[in-house]
Amino acid sequence: MSIVEVNNITKTYNKGTVLATDSISFSVSEGELFGLIGPDGAGKTSIFRILTTLLLADSGTATVNGWDVVNDYSTIRNNIGYMPGKFSLYQDLSVEENLEFFATIFGTTIAENYHLIKDIYVQLEPFKDRRAGKLSGGMKQKLALCCALIHKPVVLFLDEPTTGVDPVSRKEFWNMLKRLKEQGITIIVSTPYMDEANLCDRIALMQNGKIMSIETPENIIKNYKKELWAVASPNMHSLLTDLREFELTESCYAFGDSLHLSFKEKNEDNRSKTLAFLGSRNHSSLEMNRINPGIEDCFISLMQQ
């Protein structure tokens, strides 16, 4: 059963000149951890704001737990948790006061739903008298998550929760999401980080207001039919320009400390031809190995289609 349904949602800004989302449709099943993955400006936040009833779409319909985002907006507001991309709790209230405030405006108490936030809140407890504005980035995110969870929402919307958070806190944060998922809360999360995509049940890859693919991360990788090679040499810059000029290359881009290379056609002698070509361009101590594609490789390949 799907808990969130989005049908042909289109949203434009500045009187139709800027297209934020272009007839987007997707659905999220109950208890799923669904990821919207895409670069800045892909339209992720617009979708979030439409689903959380903060923004009206130009056309199309959407429902959350069967409630229409336009007609049943007040029911939706009572039953979802939303964590905006920008930290938006009261900086001059303490951790505890913020949590208490958000609990009371949703007509509940901290004690009533403490089991939901317990794992997260124990880490915040030592700082409960500290003003929210004085917390570290990771702590702020944890507090925001607690505040979004305190009324036991049916769906949790997290807009780029890990942007600007250090790698350790990011990892912790995703572990928390996993535990919440186990408690049966549906989570929709957006992120510009491709490595976080693997942690979702299903992901929608977005680009320029369109969804390019909705699949499980495994299937997205499985659908990548081409061979992918990692090429490295001491002179990476000229290696990149040379490989892009090479006639057999379909795409080549820098990826960490190596270049990811794919060919136009599958051929047994692709590797030897490439090495010969690079040798003629005076590259030495070359490394070239077959690798398995990641989500980012799939994303780039989808982008080029």
Add this chain to the structure above:
Amino acid sequence: MRTIRFLLQKEFRQILRNKTILAVVVMVPIVQLIILPLAADYEVKNVSLCIVDNDHSTYSQKLIAKITASGYFKLVDFPESYRDGLKLIESDKADVILSIPSNFERNLIRDDTQELFVSVNAINGVKANLGGAYVLGIIREFNSVIRTEWIQAPRFSNIPVIDIAITNWYNPYMNYKIFMVPGILAVLVTMMGGYVSALNIVKEKELGTIEQMNVSPIRKHHFILGKLIPFWILGMIVLTIGLTVGFLIYGIVPEGKIGLIYLFAAVYLVSVLGLGFLVSTYSETQQQAMFLSFFFIMIFIMLSGLFTSIDSMPQWTKVITWFNPVTYFIQVMRMIVLKGSGFMDILPHLLKVAGIGLVLNIWAIRNYKKTS
């Protein structure tokens, strides 16, 4: 009700932690009420005077003594000629020249008439106006004194005289402080309602916290009341502090009922809070809100009759003042404090301010949206 209570609790926690707002509430009325009435002083003292005395007679000496004894003038020089006197005005050392012609005394007694020449530096209009008027007043008095010296004996004066006695009602000594302090207090309450409230609401927009409120089940009127009530209370506190300062420092005790002042202020604050709220719905940043409120409040104060009389304004600005809540509040403050007006006297003002408040608030509520 429960929601509003929690919103108010949150709002007051934030206000009490914000040192600037606390300072604004407590210190600003005290400091402004101490400084402003002294600065907004319409009495002109220390007018620099120079006298060109071409006569050097008993009468010219008497006149000079009378003028300098008035206390309004500072005698700076006795130039030799009018030309030298003008140089003093040009170099801004003198404001007024009084020129006494030669044979002033002789001609006055012989011909029963004589002319004096007064020239005034009009760079500073107020000073010129009042300085000139003071000199003329003293000369007129001098004139009547010498006339009564000459006319003696007849039992009934053969010259008909209209004697004018002036009483200044409600402020017999024309003490401008009694008149300025209620006005300035009205302005302070306006600032609290129209300015600080707008900034506070826009701050939530700027920090993004309003987003978090918008996705919550808080209803529109809850949010609005939660914002307006704290500033309504703060406005009342400012009024109380202001009235106390007025009493302690200037000894001003309202002639009318203090309860009436509070009643009017209660309605008035709703109206200016509506203005602040309206400004906040049109602004995205605190800077925008600040300039927008500043613009309106500046105009309201200029056209309020605090510093200048509304009666002497052109017709079209008078029309604007009909829609200016500050005008009514200043008028009512002065009516109650100076005149002791009762409820029926201020009722028309009260209704007008309530009307303005209704329009502003309805406009603001319609313009405030939780969804964009």
